[in-house]
Amino acid sequence: MQEILKRAYSYASDYLDQGIVADYIPELGKEDRNNLAGVLIDKDKEIYKIGLHDYKFSIQSISKIAIYLCVLETCGFEEIKRYVGVKPTSKPFNSIIELELSNKRIPVNPFINAGAIVCTSLLQKKYGKDTFDVILNKLMLLTDNENLDYSNSIFNSEKKTSYANRALANLMLSHNIISRELDIDEFLDSYFKSCSVMVSTLDLAKMSYALSEDGINYSGKSVLSFENARIIRTLMATCGTYDYSGEFAMRIGVPAKSGVGGGIVTAFINKFGLATYCPGLDSHGNSYCGMRFLNSVSDDLNLKIY
Ligand code: GLU
Numbered sequence: 020m021q022e023i024l025k026r027a028y029s030y031a032s033d034y035l036d037q038g039i040v041a042d043y044i045p046e047l048g049k050e051d052r053n054n055l056a057g058v059l060i061d062k063d064k065e066i067y068k069i070g071l072h073d074y075k076f077s078i079q080s081i082s083k084i085a086i087y088l089c090v091l092e093t094c095g096f097e098e099i100k101r102y103v104g105v106k107p108t109s110k111p112f113n114s115i116i117e118l119e120l121s122n123k124r125i126p127v128n129p130f131i132n133a134g135a136i137v138c139t140s141l142l143q144k145k146y147g148k149d150t151f152d153v154i155l156n157k158l159m160l161l162t163d164n165e166n167l168d169y170s171n172s173i174f175n176s177e178k179k180t181s182y183a184n185r186a187l188a189n190l191m192l193s194h195n196i197i198s199r200e201l202d203i204d205e206f207l208d209s210y211f212k213s214c215s216v217m218v219s220t221l222d223l224a225k226m227s228y229a230l231s232e233d234g235i236n237y238s239g240k241s242v243l244s245f246e247n248a249r250i251i252r253t254l255m256a257t258c259g260t261y262d263y264s265g266e267f268a269m270r271i272g273v274p275a276k277s278g279v280g281g282g283i284v285t286a287f288i289n290k291f292g293l294a295t296y297c298p299g300l301d302s303h304g305n306s307y308c309g310m311r312f313l314n315s316v317s318d319d320l321n322l323k324i325y
Contacts, residue, residue, distance in 0.1 A: 024057055024069040027315035033295070036239065036298015038307030041279040046176035049247060050281065057312050058224035060292035064237065068221065071270035075217040076296060077173045078158070079129065079278030080304075081136075082213040084251055085157040087129040090138045091247050093145055101125070102196060103134045103140060105254060110263045111122075112279075112304055113183045115190065124194045128258040130276065133187045136210055140188075140197040143206040150209040154218060160242035161229050162222040171213040174208075179208065182324065186320040214278075220296040223284040228292025230255075230284075237292070251287045263303040272315050272323025277305040283313060287322065 032313055041320050042048030056070035090099055105126075106127040110117040113132045121127050126134035142150045151169075159165050188207055189199040197206075229236040230251055234243040255274035260267040260283075267275065273293075274286040281298030283306050284289075293316065297308040 020067045023319045024067050027312045030315045031146050031312035033307050035189045039282045040298045044177045046173045050298040055297040055308055056220040057295045058220045060224050060228045072220045075219050077280040078218045079214045079277040079280040080218045081284050083130050083135040083319055085137050086138045087152050089157050090141050102137050103129050107257045107264050129152050130258040136188050139210040140206045151212045160228040161177045163225045163237040169212045170217050171216040174211050177211045220294050223282050223294030224292040227284045227294050230286040260305050261303045269270050271317050272325050281306045282307045
């Protein structure tokens with residue numbers, strides 16, 4: 020296994036100068052695109068690591084898994100379908116036009132910004148000021164790490180420059196998809212804090228392990244139902260890497276969710292935990308070298324499931 024990780028690391032390292040670090044959230048622009056890491060956990064819970072596996076970065080869009088899970092557990096799938104779909108997107112993760120053109124003007128899926136914002140608003144309605152803690156707690160269970168917290172500097176940076184996300188939230192308020200009883204700043208703060216949670220690649224590999232093991236986390240605790248694990252893996256496969264999801268499925272061949280912080284978490288069925296980190300992104304918002312790292316591991320271990 021360690022040899023396989025070494026090979027993947029060396030292959031991905033050749034592309035370190037290709038990715039572009041996201042700077043539309045200024046604080047993210049400070050990351051070094053030469054930081055690369057990968058962690059694999061095998062069926063016997065043996066952990067294999069390479070690169071900066073304990074370096075902490077912001078989880079960003081990968082938090083959308085926890086947000087959607089909390090809504091699934093609170094409202095159930097049939098109820099959520101009134102607010103957010105499960106369709107792949109051909110538009111960027113913060114697209115406004117997609118929201119305008121979609122059926123009943125509801126976000127097409129929960130793994131793009133509009134979808135996660137409406138999901139956060141549903142949680143805000145139920146949990147009020149505790150909303151972020153509910154999401155953070157779910158992330159702690161998934162990663163099996165009770166020491167997770169958010170970065171105040173990334174949160175503030177994101178909040179200050181949240182022009183597009185605010186536009187999406189306002190549009191959904193104007194179409195009554197988000198309840199007007201809610202305070203826009205409150206539910207957006209819960210969303211931005213969730214995106215600013217700091218994780219390591221090891222944390223994400225443990226999250227991958229829990230999703231792959233049908234909801235049993237690394238310590239053996241049941242943290243989501245079998246059925247919800249299946250729903251999340253399906254969404255990862257179809258919508259997890261933004262408008263690149265089709266090509267990602269073809270090339271890398273495993274369900275995955277990426278974030279603009281540079282992390283990618285994958286999922287399997289009763290097999291592994293696997294995650295990677297490298298903050299240089301491709302034009303869709305996926306880690307450029309992270310995808311190459313995963314491609315190499317997936318080739319070597321014959322993981323492609325399609
Ligand atoms: N916090 C980011 C945003 O809302 C998340 C985007 C992402 O990782 O896809 O723009």
